[in-house]
Amino acid sequence: MRRVLIRIAYDGSAYHGFARLDAVDTVAGRIETALCDLCGESVELIGGSRTDAGVHAKDNVAVFDVPDSRQIPAQKIPGALNVRLPDDIRINSGIEVPADFHPRHCDTVKTYEYKILNSPLQDPLRRNYTRWVRHELDASAMDEAARYLKGEHDFTSFCNVHAQSNTRIRTIYDASVNKHGDELMIRVSGNGFLYNMVRIIAGTLIETGEGKRKPADIKDIIEAKDRGAAGITAPPQGLCLMEYRFVNEEY
């Protein structure tokens, strides 16, 4: 058995999220089907981020074990999988890793972007990749608010109440909001994110941009440790996992 790490980009619009679920179409399910076809036996995928339905990724990761019966080199696996996958899922790289390597047991820096189309008019070409907000948002208030998220905090307020994590303490290394033309980009990097955390951050920052909250309110929201203190969960289509980086490994 050889363990292989792949990096995966996908348009999540058509899928019920990354993680495999029986009876529904998922990104991991599609990759496992392709792997089964390639390897001639069933292969289990261990994923990095379990992105929600409708959420995208430019750089998610997963590992799997190639059976000894299949002699394909790791770097040939992306091409071999891509011809077996729909064009909304692309495998960008493949590399052999130690047999005990597990992407969720490593120190990581994950970077997410949440994109807002801030325009009086909707744009059908960006409907699956942005959250449309008609009225002008105050991007500098949102950026100021985002900075209060930085550091190690208990993010219970920014976490779906059904989350099953042992601890709700996470470290956010960077958080910012920038305007590019008619788009606002929320960008957050951290060592991990709780269930719905980036979408609740986005919903709360949008309310700040609308003037319903002040930037410094973020401090009080974090301290409240109460989901009810934060804003709505922004819809999934604006969210994209941009980078899944391992701190102590080169791959």
Added chain:
Amino acid sequence: MRRVLIRIAYDGSAYHGFARLDAVDTVAGRIETALCDLCGESVELIGGSRTDAGVHAKDNVAVFDVPDSRQIPAQKIPGALNVRLPDDIRINSGIEVPADFHPRHCDTVKTYEYKILNSPLQDPLRRNYTRWVRHELDASAMDEAARYLKGEHDFTSFCNVHAQSNTRIRTIYDASVNKHGDELMIRVSGNGFLYNMVRIIAGTLIETGEGKRKPADIKDIIEAKDRGAAGITAPPQGLCLMEYRFVNEEY
């Protein structure tokens, strides 16, 4: 009867082009169905640009006649149609125009963009909106080539051989190629474009960017008046109609 001009944005990925065709799904067909539902009788749409299957628009136009039985003001029509349309088609404005106004019988400036993703890796999120070219293109050679297209010319070389236009003389007011990050943007404005003309321009410019043609070759290709002299027809998904402007009218 009142004649109304609408401006239309759409993601063309799911449609067999703009113009209504029996038995297949088209943008105009969808709008006529919505109009029929709104007006309680069948309404014929007269479109501006007949974009191909898979081609997008941020600003196409069409007119239709509202039956006297339906008292809806023109500016309320976008909202009334949008609730009856799928979310990949949006009506952005509605305005009353003279009863004999015809969008294809006016002097116009149409602007198209053709987007190329020039990157070693494919991007599933942009698969429907860009032409992917893996190897680095020479954007400045492409820009230089584009400039030879400007002016009034017989564009037979850049026209599908099945085109039915009376004349193949068109005026291109501006043509350029710019690089933004990993995207190249071909932008052309003119008084009209022949069948497949922008896609053949894009295909020829891509071959220039690959070094297969020199920028000044464009002059010879135009003079040849022979479709065989130009490059391939680039695929539809990179193309978007950005603006349909009437020269002598305010709408």
